[in-house]
Every structure is written in structure tokens, then in C-alpha cells.
Amino acid sequence: METMNKLGRILLVEDDPKDVELTLTALEEYNLANEVIVARDGEEALEYLYARGKFKTRSSDNPAVMLLDLKLPKVDGLEVLKQIKSEEKLRMIPVVVLTSSKEEKDMVASYRLGVNAYVVKPVDFHEFVNAIKELGVFWAVINEPPPGSVRK
Amino acid sequence: MAQPKLQLQFAHSAVLRYGLAVVSFGVALGLALLAQRYSFRNVEVPLFLFAVAVTSWYAGPGPAALAVVLSIAFFDYFFTEPRYSFYVTSSDIPYLIVFTGFALLVAWFSEVRRRVEGELLQARDNLQIEVAERTQQASLLNLTHDSVFVRNMDFAITYWNLGAQELYGWEAEDAIGKHSQQLLQTVFPAPLEDVHGELLRTGRWEGELKRTTAQGTTVVVAARYALRRDEQARPVAILETSNDITQRKRREEEIQRLNQELAKRSMELEAINKELETFAYSVSHDLRAPLRHIAGFTELLQKKSSSVVGEESNRYIAMILDSAKRMGNLIDDLLAFSRIGRAETQKTLFSLAQLVKEALTEVRQDTEGRNISWKIGALPDFYGDRSMLRLVLVNLISNAVKFTRTRAQAEIEIGSAEGNSDDLVVFVRDNGVGFDMRYVNKLFGVFQRLHDSDAFEGTGIGLATVQRIIHRHGGKVRAEGVVDSGATFYFSAPKLRGHLWKP
Numbered sequence: 327m328e329t330m331n332k333l334g335r336i337l338l339v340e341d342d343p344k345d346v347e348l349t350l351t352a353l354e355e356y357n358l359a360n361e362v363i364v365a366r367d368g369e370e371a372l373e374y375l376y377a378r379g380k381f382k383t384r385s386s387d388n389p390a391v392m393l394l395d396l397k398l399p400k401v402d403g404l405e406v407l408k409q410i411k412s413e414e415k416l417r418m419i420p421v422v423v424l425t426s427s428k429e430e431k432d433m434v435a436s437y438r439l440g441v442n443a444y445v446v447k448p449v450d451f452h453e454f455v456n457a458i459k460e461l462g463v464f465w466a467v468i469n470e471p472p473p474g475s476v477r478k
Numbered sequence: 479m480a481q482p483k484l485q486l487q488f489a490h491s492a493v494l495r496y497g498l499a500v501v502s503f504g505v506a507l508g509l510a511l512l513a514q515r516y517s518f519r520n521v522e523v524p525l526f527l528f529a530v531a532v533t534s535w536y537a538g539p540g541p542a543a544l545a546v547v548l549s550i551a552f553f554d555y556f557f558t559e560p561r562y563s564f565y566v567t568s569s570d571i572p573y574l575i576v577f578t579g580f581a582l583l584v585a586w587f588s589e590v591r592r593r594v595e596g597e598l599l600q601a602r603d604n605l606q607i608e609v610a611e612r613t614q615q616a617s618l619l620n621l622t623h624d625s626v627f628v629r630n631m632d633f634a635i636t637y638w639n640l641g642a643q644e645l646y647g648w649e650a651e652d653a654i655g656k657h658s659q660q661l662l663q664t665v666f667p668a669p670l671e672d673v674h675g676e677l678l679r680t681g682r683w684e685g686e687l688k689r690t691t692a693q694g695t696t697v698v699v700a701a702r703y704a705l706r707r708d709e710q711a712r713p714v715a716i717l718e719t720s721n722d723i724t725q726r727k728r729r730e731e732e733i734q735r736l737n738q739e740l741a742k743r744s745m746e747l748e749a750i751n752k753e754l755e756t757f758a759y760s761v762s763h764d765l766r767a768p769l770r771h772i773a774g775f776t777e778l779l780q781k782k783s784s785s786v787v788g789e790e791s792n793r794y795i796a797m798i799l800d801s802a803k804r805m806g807n808l809i810d811d812l813l814a815f816s817r818i819g820r821a822e823t824q825k826t827l828f829s830l831a832q833l834v835k836e837a838l839t840e841v842r843q844d845t846e847g848r849n850i851s852w853k854i855g856a857l858p859d860f861y862g863d864r865s866m867l868r869l870v871l872v873n874l875i876s877n878a879v880k881f882t883r884t885r886a887q888a889e890i891e892i893g894s895a896e897g898n899s900d901d902l903v904v905f906v907r908d909n910g911v912g913f914d915m916r917y918v919n920k921l922f923g924v925f926q927r928l929h930d931s932d933a934f935e936g937t938g939i940g941l942a943t944v945q946r947i948i949h950r951h952g953g954k955v956r957a958e959g960v961v962d963s964g965a966t967f968y969f970s971a972p973k974l975r976g977h978l979w980k981p
Contacts, residue, residue, distance in 0.1 A: 449806030451777035
């Protein structure tokens with residue numbers, strides 16, 4: 327399948343396993359990702375991005391998009407965002423905040439730090455699946471990722 | 479005071495004064511002629527001198543001179559040879575010189591005496607006037623309710639008015655001569671050296687003093703010191719004016735205490751409020767995640783097993799999903815409501831008519847297939863947070879749309895009502911199901927509903943949101959309703975100062 331070959335890698339940063347499963351289910355439903363890397367907290371996400379710790383041996387290409395929750399153990403989402411956007415090597419990775427928070431404060435902080443999109447997780451499953459699908463289609467298929475990301 | 483009056487008359491009437499000279503001379507001449515007739519010798523000179531002396535004494539130098547001239551002339555005429563002639567012989571001359579000299583001496587003496595007496599009288603009058611003035615001034619000082627006292631540089635009290643007596647309890651005779659600091663146990667707000675330093679430098683000092691009265695109670699007084707210096711500019715006395723500010727001070731302290739308490743309370747309230755907001759936020763926020771999971775996995779369950787489980791189970795699954803959705807709406811509304819409490823209001827002046835148009839667009843979805851007659855009246859410009867006011871209008875209008883659902887012909891009116899001069903009032907009126915006025919105060923509460931959710935859906939947070947927004951604008955909300963005859967919702971807000979709204 328030609329589209330499959332063009333799908334990018336997605337880095338999902340999410341601490342809640344149920345949310346991980348629902349997100350993966352939604353992505354699977356539309357065959358939108360052939361590779362989703364899951365980081366369970368901010369520290370793990372940074373380890374992946376900097377290719378250190380257990381991600382030391384990861385392929386050198388960056389993900390096509392990073393789906394980032396804000397409320398995370400250890401290093402929270404805003405801190406992760408701040409580090410990525412202030413790092414020359416990483417700042418081009420598209421980051422989508424995917425969170426339960428509709429708070430203006432969180433939104434403003436995220437945009438100020440240079441987030442590429444801000445999506446509030448809908449409660450309704452249909453809407454949730456739709457949101458994930460649209461995100462996947464846009465960032466992993468429609469959007470041309472920055473050089474250094476790989477499309478398989 | 480008869481004598482000065484007589485003197486004054488003599489002094490002021492030349493006729494009387496010269497008349498006295500003529501009369502006293504006449505009397506002396508008469509007596510001298512009488513004495514000559516009865517052969518008394520040498521009494522005429524003393525008699526004339528006496529007349530001159532009397533005239534000089536009572537009538538001054540001019541009349542005295544007249545008396546001297548008359549005496550010499552008629553002495554020569556009647557009593558020296560040749561008699562009955564003004565002819566002066568050489569033997570008369572020494573006699574006349576002695577007489578003239580003596581008369582002048584008498585006149586001079588009496589003149590000196592008169593002058594001295596005049597000065598004395600003047601001095602006495604001045605003294606009397608001054609005494610009267612001083613007495614009046616001193617009694618004026620007694621009229622004031624302020625305490626006034628004077629002490630010298632050794633702290634000895636030299637003057638003590640009625641006000642001081644009233645304030646401190648000692649009478650003047652008890653206070654005068656006493657050491658002021660010891661008597662009053664004065665507590666200064668600054669070291670005494672500083673107070674005196676300022677007093678000597680500037681001549682005055684002001685401050686609040688704490689003192690103990692004769693009754694042993696403590697009073698706080700606002701005191702003003704003024705330094706008095708003598709002609710050599712040496713400080714001699716201190717005049718102190720003071721008034722009792724004990725009550726004022728007590729009230730001030732009370733007010734200060736209450737203010738502090740108020741500030742503390744309001745800080746506590748603010749903290750509690752903030753805590754509540756944070757709580758509401760995190761509750762709403764953290765509730766969304768499990769709810770999403772319930773909805774998500776139930777949906778997956780429905781998808782995977784709807785063909786396997788029975789119809790009843792499928793109905794249960796549908797009910798779980800429905801409830802999850804409803805709870806999601808509740809949480810969203812609660813989040814929005816809590817956000818209004820925390821968000822800053824960004825006030826601008828905008829057209830309410832335009833905002834109503836936007837709100838109508840927003841509720842268009844709910845009006846599809848309905849027969850609604852809209853009546854939009856003249857609307858003022860509004861000074862407030864536009865997006866918040868939009869929420870108010872959307873809530874009120876969608877309520878009106880919702881509760882007229884049972885009407886074949888719904889009527890919804892939006893307009894402005896007559897407010898007072900400071901506020902503008904806007905209303906939304908419908909002919910819907912209305913409500914019982916007995917429950918009007920429940921209307922604006924969070925999660926309060928007057929209709930069951932089967933008949934009219936909703937989370938019961940819309941009107942609470944409206945109230946919260948209007949309160950944040952310093953306005954008021956109220957509602958009028960009759961069961962089955964419709965409802966009117968009013969909201970008011972302060973007009974922008976200096977802004978006249980034109981319909």
C-alpha cells in the first residue's frame with residue numbers, strides 16, 4: 327500500500343495506559359501508524375528524543391509528529407515542550423499537545439513555547455477517534471515533515 | 479470719676495477757663511478791697527497770689543497769665559500810691575517784680591503738678607483698660623473647651639484654664655505652681671530632648687501625648703506647644719493647647735483593627751476561593767480522563783460484542799454511553815463556569831445589538847423547524863467583556879428557545895428596559911412554559927433545575943453562569959415568570975461613566 331509507505335513515526339507521550347490503548351486503537355482503526363513509540367513520562371520522551379538511556383540505539387531519524395500530554399509524571403509536558411523548542415536539533419519536530427485540559431493558561435503557555443497544535447481530548451469516543459484520525463492523517467500523511475524525519 | 483470729668487470740661491472750654499481766671503481775680507479783688515475798708519493791711523498780695531494759684535491749678539497757664547496781668551494792674555490801681563491810678567512809681571517796681579516772680583513760680587508749680595497728674599491719670603486709665611482686656615482674654619481662654627496651660631522653663635505651671643481643669647481634673651489653684659510633667663505623668667511620642675530641641679529651634683511643636691488625669695484615667699491628647707521668649711529672646715514659657723482625642727484614638731484603633739481583620743478575612747476568602755477554583759478545575763480535569771475511558775471502552779465493547787450479547791445488554795451499554803456523555807457535558811459546563819470566576823474581564827464598549835445577532839447565529843441550530851417570532855428592540859452599547867456577554871446572551875436566548883419548544887407559535891423578545899440613571903437593563907422575554915415564582919431564587923443556582931431533564935435537557939449551569947458573569951460586571955440578574963405563561967430574564971450593568979446610550 328502506497329500510503330502505508332508514506333506514514334511517519336509517531337511519538338506518543340502519555341502516562342495513562344488506558345489513554346495509550348484508546349489512542350493506539352484509534353490509530354489502528356484507520357491504519358494511520360506503522361510505528362508508534364510510547365513514552366510514559368516526560369523523562370522517557372526526552373530520552374527518546376536525545377537517543378539516550380533505553381533509546382540509545384534508536385534509528386537516528388526524528389518522529390514525524392509528537393503527541394504530547396501535559397500532565398505527566400517526572401517532567402511535565404510543558405517542560406518537555408520547552409526543551410524541544412529550545413534545542414536546535416529538535417525544534418523542527420512538530421509537536422501536538424493532546425490533553426484533557428481546556429485551560430486557557432495551558433493553551434497560552436503551550437503556544438508561547440511554540441507548539442504546532444493544541445488538541446483537547448474529547449470525552450465522546452467517536453469524537454476522540456475522529457480527532458486522532460484527523461491528527462494522524464494531517465501530521466503523518468498530509469503534512470510534509472521537516473528534513474531528518476523519515477517516512478517509511 | 480467726677481474729677482477727671484470736671485478737668486475735661488475745663489480743659490475743653492476756653493470760656494470757662496478764662497472765666498475762672500476773671501472770677502477768682504474778682505473774688506480776690508473784692509476781698510482785698512473789703513480788707514482795706516476795715517483797715518487790714520497787706521492782705522491784698524496773698525489774696526491775688528491765691529487767685530493766680532487757683533486759676534493756674536484748675537485752668538492752666540493762659541488763664542493764670544490773665545490773672546497775673548489783672549492782679550498787677552489792679553494792685554497798682556487800688557493799693558499803691560498814687561491810688562486810683564495805673565501810674566507806676568519807682569518805689570512800686572521791686573514790689574511788682576517780687577509779685578510777678580512769685581505769681582510765675584506758683585503758676586509754674588501748678589502747671590508741673592497738672593502735667594504729672596495728667597500723666598498719672600493717663601497711666602491709670604491705660605492700666606485699667608489693659609486689666610479689662612487681659613481679664614476678658616483670660617475669660618475667653620476659659621470659654622474654649624480646649625485645654626490651655628502655660629508653664630515656665632522649669633515645668634512650673636503658671637496658667638491653667640477651665641478646659642485644662644475639665645480635661646485633667648485639677649482646678650487652677652491646685653495646678654498652678656506644680657511641675658507639669660509630674661502632675662500629668664506625660665508620656666511623649668519622642669524623647670523629651672527632641673521635643674524641646676524642636677521647640678527651641680522652631681518655636682513650636684505638635685504631637686500626641688498620653689497623660690493621667692486627677693481621676694487616674696489615661697487620656698490621649700493632641701497637643702500644640704508654642705514657645706514664648708522675652709525681649710532678650712530667652713525662652714521663658716511654653717503655652718500648651720491640647721484637646722482630648724482619646725475617643726477618636728480609640729475609634730481609629732478600632733477601625734484599624736477591623737480593617738486588619740477585614741483584610742485578613744478577605745485574604746482568607748481569596749485563598750479559599752482560589753483553592754476551590756483549583757479544586758473545581760482539577761476535579762473537572764481529572765474526571766474527564768476516566769470518563770473518556772468509560773465511554774471509549776464501552777464503545778469498543780459495543781462494537782465488538784453487540785452481535786453476541788442480547789438486546790437488553792445492548793440497551794444497558796447504550797445507557798452507559800448516554801450517561802457518560804451527559805457527565806461529560808456537566809464537566810464541560812462546570813469547567814466553563816469555574817473559568818469565568820478566574821478569567822480576567824477585558825472590558826470594551828461594544829454594540830449589544832451586534833452581539834445579539836451573533837448569539838442568534840449561535841443558537842440557529844436549535845431553532846431549525848421551529849416557528850419563532852423574534853422581536854428585537856433597541857439595544858444600548860455595553861461596556862464589558864464581550865465574549866462573556868456573548869455567553870450571557872447565548873444562554874438566555876437558548877433558554878428562551880428551549881422553554882418555548884411546546885409552543886406552536888413561540889414569541890421571544892429581546893430589548894432594553896428603563897433602568898435608573900446609573901444602570902442599563904436588558905431583558906429576554908418568552909412565552910414558554912415559565913416557572914413558579916416561589917422557586918425564583920433557585921433559578922440562578924449551580925445545577926438547579928426547575929424542570930425534569932426528560933422534558934427539557936440541560937445541565938442547570940447556564941443561569942448560574944449568567945449570574946456569575948453579570949456579577950463580575952457589577953450588575954444584577956432577576957427573573958419573572960408565570961407557570962405556563964412565559965418568563966422574562968433581566969440583567970443590568972453599570973453604564974460607562976459619561977457615556978450616553980442612544981437607542
